[in-house]
Every structure is written in C-alpha cells, then in structure tokens.
Amino acid sequence: MDSVSPLARPFPDAPPIAGAVPRIARAGYKDWGRCDLTYVELAEGTSVAGVFTRNVCCSTEVELGREQVRLGRARALVVNAGNSNAFTGYRGREAVEAIMGQVAAHLGCAPSDVFVSSTGVIGVPLPVDKAQAGLDAVFAAEPCSWEEAAATIGTTDTFAKGAVATAMLGETKVTLVGIVKGSGMIAPDMATMLGYVFTDAAVEPAFLQAVLSAASDATFNCITVDSDTSTSDTVLAFATGAAGNAALAASDDVGADAFAAALHDVCRQLAHLVVRDGEGARKFIEVAVTGADSDESARRIGLAVANSPLVKTAIAGEDANWGRVVMAVGKAGEPADRDRLSIGFGGTWAARDGQPLADYDEAPVAAHLQGDEVRIDVELGLGEGHATVWTCDLTHGYISINADYRS
Numbered sequence: 001m002d003s004v005s006p007l008a009r010p011f012p013d014a015p016p017i018a019g020a021v022p023r024i025a026r027a028g029y030k031d032w033g034r035c036d037l038t039y040v041e042l043a044e045g046t047s048v049a050g051v052f053t054r055n056v057c058c059s060t061e062v063e064l065g066r067e068q069v070r071l072g073r074a075r076a077l078v079v080n081a082g083n084s085n086a087f088t089g090y091r092g093r094e095a096v097e098a099i100m101g102q103v104a105a106h107l108g109c110a111p112s113d114v115f116v117s118s119t120g121v122i123g124v125p126l127p128v129d130k131a132q133a134g135l136d137a138v139f140a141a142e143p144c145s146w147e148e149a150a151a152t153i154g155t156t157d158t159f160a161k162g163a164v165a166t167a168m169l170g171e172t173k174v175t176l177v178g179i180v181k182g183s184g185m186i187a188p189d190m191a192t193m194l195g196y197v198f199t200d201a202a203v204e205p206a207f208l209q210a211v212l213s214a215a216s217d218a219t220f221n222c223i224t225v226d227s228d229t230s231t232s233d234t235v236l237a238f239a240t241g242a243a244g245n246a247a248l249a250a251s252d253d254v255g256a257d258a259f260a261a262a263l264h265d266v267c268r269q270l271a272h273l274v275v276r277d278g279e280g281a282r283k284f285i286e287v288a289v290t291g292a293d294s295d296e297s298a299r300r301i302g303l304a305v306a307n308s309p310l311v312k313t314a315i316a317g318e319d320a321n322w323g324r325v326v327m328a329v330g331k332a333g334e335p336a337d338r339d340r341l342s343i344g345f346g347g348t349w350a351a352r353d354g355q356p357l358a359d360y361d362e363a364p365v366a367a368h369l370q371g372d373e374v375r376i377d378v379e380l381g382l383g384e385g386h387a388t389v390w391t392c393d394l395t396h397g398y399i400s401i402n403a404d405y406r407s
Helices: 060-069 089-107 128-140 146-152 205-218 256-276 295-307 309-316 322-331 362-369 396-403
Strands: 020-025 037-052 073-083 114-121 161-169 172-181 194-199 234-239 284-292 342-345 348-352 373-379 385-392
Touching (some): 037 060, 037 128, 060 234, 073 089, 073 194, 089 114, 089 128, 146 161, 172 256, 205 234, 205 256, 295 309, 309 322, 322 342, 348 362
Parallel strands (some): 073 114, 194 234
Antiparallel strands (some): 020 037, 037 073, 161 172, 284 385
C-alpha cells in the first residue's frame, strides 16, 4: 500500500463469523509483491443481498451479480484486485464464468452460488490462467483474518478498512463484520468501491435485501470523493444463519430493528473509512443540509457542495470562503431562496438569511478549518428536508495518484 492516509483509522478487532471463512492468495494480476485474490467460503443456506453501481458501462461481475442476488443464496465470494475486468467483452465474461465454474466444482454447488467481484484497471481482460492458478492456491491456503482479507481487496487504498457491530435478536447475540475497499472514483450509486458484510444471523434474503438497500442509501450513497461512479461498484451482505436465531423475515420480527441498526452502523463506518482514504485527502468533510423542500432535495444540495472543486480546494487551503458554498447550493438545481439561505462552518454561522452576519468573527472558523475534520452547515429555510453527506478535500495528491494510476 501507499503511504497511509493521515485520516486513517486502525482496523477493529474483528472476530470470526461462523459459516464465513476467508482465505487469500497471490494470483499476480499486477506486478506487485502482495496477495490479490480473496476467497470467502460460505456455509450452505447462506442468504445474500446486494446493491450495485448504476454505471451503464458496468462489468460482467456486476451484471451477473444482479442476476444472482435474485436467487438469494450464496456459497462463496471471490474478489480479484488489480484488474476490474470491465469493458472487456466476451473475454471478460468467459473469465468470470471460469472462476464461478472452478469454485462451484470445488464446493459441489451451482455456479450461480459463487459471487465474483473485480477491481482495478478498466479495459484489460482478466487473465484466466492467473485466476485459475490463484484459486488453486487459495483453496489450499489457511484461513486468514478479516484485516488480511480487507488489505487484499484494496487497490489504491492506503489502509485496510473494516467495521464490527453486534445486535441482540431476542436472546441471541449476532455479530456483523464488514470490509470495504475504495479510495478514488467515489460517488453515490455507488463508487469504485467493493464492500462486503458478513453476519452469523439468520435472515431471509428478501428482508436482508430491504435492510441493505436502506442502509446503503443512507451511507454509501451519501459519500463522494470525486463525483465519479465506477464500473464495478458492489456491496454484498451475507447471512450464514449460524447463530441459530429464528430467521428474520419482516420488520416487525423480534430483533429486526436491532439487526437493521447494526447493519446501518457497519455500512456507515465503512462509508466514512472510504472517504477518509480519499485519494490525496487531508480533511474529512461533513456537509449537513437542513430546511430543504425534501430529504432527497437536501441530499442533492449536499452533494453539489461536496462535489464542488472550488469548495473542496478552499477547505484544502483552510480558506473560509463561504461564497463558494453559496455558489454550489445555487447550481444544484434544487429549490433554494437566496434570502433565506444560511451558511456555517463548525458551528459558527458566517451568513444568515441571505447576508453575512454583521458581527461575523472568522477566527473560530479559521481554527476549525485547520483541523482534519470539517463541518459545513447549510440551512435553506424552506421546509423539513435534511440530509448529511461526507466528502474530503481536493489536494494535489489526488492529481498525482490518478495521473500515475496505470504506471
């Protein structure tokens, strides 16, 4: 990995999940001295749910994944790092089908029970020979930790990202562990982001899909690094059922609320970690929008602020240029009234009701911007809509990383 982001967080103490066994190996997709193939074997009867990129130039892995989650069951996950296998035509599909077939033969399951993700350079077919040799190696490998699995799925990531949560489902305690990769090409719907959540809870596929979709909408779809959505974005949740609880099937089941809250917590933690590893990032930025026409309008306004290069570079330069925030709100294409708009930083209002405050003191704002966590408040004064989105600053480091990405 590259030098670690100054916003990095340590990997949590992630316990094993009964029914989900991770292993890693080196397939050699790139000329790097590290493992780049992750394999997680899942117990029979494991439920699966997923959300995927809306990029219309998506990879075969995404196309097949969308079909597979409708069946609701999974026996294995394979993640290839270093090659996205996107925009590779029939050769890309043949590579994925070969992987699914090899794993299915190993486990004695249907190929549709094998989920494949790939991430890395676009437009280069995944080398089947390397994938097959990597699978042979990973089948023979010893189980690894979730931290090792998280490090293996990364590309330009500078640190391994993971999250843990627990929930009580009646008298049964269940555990959720999530890992994610993502650093650039990050924007809602979803990001160049691969995320996986594993739990020992028993959850019916339809309910798992409902809670994952809701959690993703409020977390992964509220982050942005550079406004670019990838061809490969995937988040999958796997519920092995090993905890032995009565399977959750509806929101009024005992423990359903607790499980949904725990899943949301894991997704929120992972989403924040992706932003904290934004390419070249030095500051973690929260944009809180209130008083909008609707929650969706508030989110679109928040994203307009979060995606503005002028706002992001001002924060990088620790410049309290609230006029740039006004500009971003105005260009969002959402209902806004200049004479009701208020802008603040870190709890200090710079402008209220469409004009700068007469007694505005920039000193506390300047001090706030010197920190590595920055909050921007936008109050529209129109209604009850609200949303929070997260982003990072835009530095020269982002340019350097992406100018040299293929070298």
